Amino acid sequence: MYEFLTNLIGNEVLAWIIIAALPLFVVILPYALVAIWLERKVSAHMQDRLGPMITGWHGWLQSFADVLKLLQKEDLVPAEADKKLFNIAPALVFTASYAAFAVIPFSSGFIGSGAEIGIFFILAVSSFAVAGILMGGWASNNKYSLIGAMRAVAQIISYEIPTALVVLSMVMITGTLSLEKISAMQTGYFWNWFIFGGPEWGLTKFLLIPFMLVGFLILYMSTLAEVNRTPFDIPEAESELVGGYHTEYSGMKFAMFFLAEYANMFAVSAIVSIIFFGGYQSPVGYLGDLFGVSWLIPFEQLFWFVAKGLFFVFVQMWLRWTLPRLRVDQLMNLCWKYLIPYSIANLIIIGLISLI
Amino acid sequence: MKNPEEILELIKSNFPDFEVTFDSSMPVEPIISIDPVKIHLVAQFLKTNEELLFDSLMSLSGVDDANGTKTKEEDGTETITGGTLSVYYHLHSTSLKHKITLRTSSNRENPEIESVENIWKTADWHEREAFDMFGIIFLNHPDLRRILMPYDWEDTYPLRKDYKNPEFYHGMKVPY
Amino acid sequence: MALKTEEMILNMGPQHPSTHGVLRLELEIEGELIKNVKPHIGYLHRCFEKHAEAMTYPQVIPYTDRMDYLASMYNNFGYVVAVEKLLGIEVPERVQYIRVIMGELQRIASHQVAIGTYGLDLGAFTPFLYLFRDREKILTLFEETCGARLLYNYMWVGGLSHDIHPDFIRKTKEFVQYFRPNIQEVNNLLTFNKIFIERTANVGILPLDAAINFGMTGPNLRASGLAFDIRKEDPYSIYDRFDFDIPVGKGTVGTVGDCWDRYYVRVLEMEQSLRIIEQALDQIPEGDVQSAIPKRIKPPKGSVYTRVENPRGELGYFIISDGSTSPFRVKVRAPSFVSLSVMGELCKGHLVSDVVAILGSIDIVLGEVDR
Incomplete structure (x- = not known):
């Protein structure tokens, strides 16, 4: 993609800017x-x-x-706020969720960066948002914002542990950190997806299926918590904390928090679908293969990827409009007493199975 | 279940030196009148006596009896001097199912009545309301502040019959 | 060595999404732990009691509407019962039946709001709208009868402002048929949801003796385990003719008197109200609803305290008459006012999130707290 643009425009800097803004x-x-x-x-x-x-x-x-x-809208800054931090915070939060898109393989033909450590990069960069949230909550000089920010930090950092553990177990099986390679491995039909035990046939495939299911559930729950959606939306619980860490924000700065939330929703859905549901791979084969038009395949892949991502986004919405919200201590209980032990056990079992 | 007359007899026999009067002249409910500085003793008795067990205070209402001398002012409003402010207690027993109304009256210039807050918690806010609206001082109430009116409302009590709107509130003209 | 933390004062309200009106709670918190809660009320004080002294008896009725604006019918009901007792007049049978039907419909409508907003307080948005959809049908019935959807001025001393329209009985029966299965829907969606139970069970426990001492009535008292309902205890109007149960809190998922019990008693009460409505619709006699309205309302000297079972508890009217056409004193014993006074006691030792759960479970209407 980058080479293509460099050839087209003939200027490397411009090509970088375009590829970054695209x-x-x-x-x-x-x-x-x-x-x-x-x-x-x-x-x-x-x-x-x-x-x-x-x-x-x-x-x-x-x-x-x-x-x-x-x-x-008028851009309101509270008189008592720390203006510098207050202005940086939304940009930081948005940057974090935007940066995650750099390594997501939308299809075999459209990848921002095929970095070898893609999944590690996403985990690292998305926790960057924590700094922005805490900054915004603190700088607002509002008690609700502060409580919201403290909750958000505690929640996001805690839930990163089960996320990382599940990702780690997948890295053990695949032997790579590159999202592109993980996607490419699951080629063929839907039974090659990792939720169904991966592409290799044999005893291990069938042994893996239940643990993959557990891993998927843990990953989905903890990523849901990381993006602060119901039932884990306690940092912005509107009936308790008015708006949580973004109570004082208005206009475009508020919109940036809002965009970051939705961008994050898609990013985590994309990770779930890449790791467990074949990423951009079609579940049933490609029309491009059928008719022998190879240029059609990347577009089909894009379609499948977006469809899978949106499906998980839809499930997140579905949960939001159905469930009440947990309390802060119950949220921590769920993470530290259930998800983390289960994900460690899952990690060990998957490790043992992959030795067979 | 006891009727008001029996309850009156019980009170009289237990507090022989108290001034307890019975008013059944009103058409609907009989009322037992009690001295304002002894109301808490009678209340405690009514709550704990085995035969009465008035465990629930349904309502506590302040009333301006408006029975003093009324003087007309130049602007047509009335000022009342003398007379009484009363408090009505409506009691109910959840186990024995009987009801009774108590009344206690205090003079208008210095209305002091013993609090029953430590006997029925319901009285806490109701007494604050009676203080707020009538200026009745409840002795031994732990937190006698205004409740419905602003905390900085000056010493006027809106439900008294001779209440006049203040001219200004925080520099804002009130009558418009 | 314990870490030293500083206590923080958090002002919840007067403008806050879940204080159910204009209420200010002053929370003293340490981290998220509540040390003390002080409610500050009076923001909606509209001087009902002072106004009433300047009005004639029938003119007070529209003011009663505006106290508990979610249960206006019942506020009318309580007031007219009190004035009728003071006057000593008999009310025609048909009027009594219509009053009971309207009162019970209003109780359902009020509980729908209570349950719906409780879900909203805990972050579940959808049950709220389902219940509002159904409440809309009740409001339509009211609107067709008296022209108003919220503040009715429907019950008059000795009668009603309008008779019910010819379709009313059929439509109300249809509503009863329609709404009964929807209670189950609420149970499936909210009541027995695991997260909902986690949030409400064993939270804000109010033991029975404290409940009585604090003067709690209605669903809040029944949730603490006492089957006390003024409709049965001290029947007014014609409630002694109907067959219905009094749901009490049993501590099904937690402890007796917790938030879940207070919530669930309301759900069960809707079912009982439907039963009363069905019986009343079958028995309603023909007649004139305005024949007993006195031309000139001038009660004799005296005082009366009557209480009715408002959806929120015991609504008491203490009226003193000095023999003129306007009351000498009207004191309202507002159930929400009394319920709110227990907040400080219930919240101690809980978390900030629980304050919302507890406040929602005692179901207050600020219009009535401040009057």
Whole structure:
């Protein structure tokens, strides 16, 4: 991709800028707008309502209208806030979730960076958001923001442990940290996905299936907690803490927190689908193979990847509009007393099985 | 289950030197009147006596009896001097199912009534409300502050019959 | 050595999403642990009692609507029962039946809001809208009868402002049929949800003796385990003719008197109200609803304290008459006012999140707390 652009434009710096900005404008912004609209429609239909109906067909332009509104809003900074930190925080949070997209393989033809340590990079960079959240909560000089930020930090750091442990067990099986290679391994049909024991046939495949299922559940739950969605949305629990760490933010800075949340939702869904559900691999083979048009395959892969990602985003929404929220101590209980021991046990068992 | 007359007899026999009067002239409910500085003793008795067990205070209401001398002011409003402020206690027993109404009256200039807060917790906020609205001082109440009116409301009590709106509140003109 | 932490004062409200109105809670917290809770009320004080002294008896009725605005019918009901007792008049049978039907519909509507917003407080948004969808049907019934959806001024001293319309009985029966299975839906979605139980069971336990001492009534008292319902205890209107049960808290998933019990008693009460409505609809006689309304309401000198079972508990009206056309003193014993006073006691030792759960479970309406 980079080589292609360098040849096209003939200027390396410009090509870098374009390649860096491309995911933002091509993927994240449109996705976030669609996801926000989707969230409204999904919640509305779950609750016997219609949701936005005025702007465009079934209100599909609503998110654009909202972004326009947020852009025009006055940018309020509380008088007692620490202005520098207050302004940096939303950018930092957004950067963290944006950076994660750099290594996500959308299809075999579109990868920002094929870094060998992709999954490690994502884990590292997404915990960067913690700094932004704490910064925003502290700088707002608001008690609700501070409590929200403290909760968020405690929660995100705790839930990184089970996430990392599950990822570690997958790294043991695959022998690589590269998301691209993990995706490429699961080629063929859906029974080659790691949730079904991986591409290699034999006894280990069938032994692995239950532990893969456990691993998937742990990963999904802990990533859900990392992106602060219901039932783990205690950092921004609106009935207790008004808005949590972003209580004092308005206008575009608020929108950046909002975009980061939706971008994060997709990023974690993408990780889940890459590790367990074959990433961009089609479950049933490619039309491109069938008709012998090889250029069609990357586009089909993109379709499958986005479809899988959106499906998990949809499940996150579904959970949000169904479940009540946990209390902060129960959340920590769940992580330290259940998820971490289970994921360690899972790690050991998967390690033993892979020795066979 | 006891009727008010029997309850009155019980109180009279246990507190022979107290001034307890019975008012059944009102058409609907009979009322037992008790001295304001002894109300808590009677209340304690009513709550703990085996035959009465009034464990629930349904309501505690302050009332301005408006029975003093009324003087007309130049602007047409009335000022009342003398007379009494009363407090009505409506009691109920959840186990024995009987009810009784007590009344105690105190003079308007210095309305002091013993608190029953430590006997029925319900009285806590109700007494604060009666203090807020009528200026009745409940002796031995742990936290006698205004409750519905602002904490910095000046010494006027809105439910008294001769209440006049203040001219200004925090520099804002009140009557408009 | 224990770490020394500093206590923090957190002002919850007057503008806060889950204080159910304009209530300010002053929380003294250490980390997230509650040391003390002080409720500050009065933000909605509209001087009902002072107004009532300047109005004639019928003119007070619209003011009663505005106290507990989620149960306006029942506020009317309590007031007219009190004035009728003071006047000593008999009310026609049909009026009594309609009052009971309206009162019970209002109880269901009020509990729907209580249950729905309780879910909302705990982060479950969807049950709230399901219950509001059903509440809408009750409000439509009210609107068709008296023209108003929230503040009805429907019950008058000695009668009603309007008779029910010819379709009312059929439509109400349809509603009863429609709503009964939906209670089960609420149970499936919220009541027996694992997270919901985690959040509410064993939280904010109110033992029975404390509940009585604090003057708790209605569902809050029943959740602590005492089957005390004024409709049975001290029947007013015609409640002694109907067959219904009094649900009490049993500590099914936690301890008797916890938040879950207070919540679940309300769910069960909706079912009982449906039973009363069904019986009343079958027995309702023909007649004129305005024949007994006195031309001039001028009660004799005296005082009366009547209490009715409002959806939130014992709603008492203490009315003193001096023989003129307007009351000398009207004191309202508001159930929410009394329930709120127990907050400080219930919250001690819990977390900030529990304050919301406890406040929602005692189900207050600030319009009534402040009057």
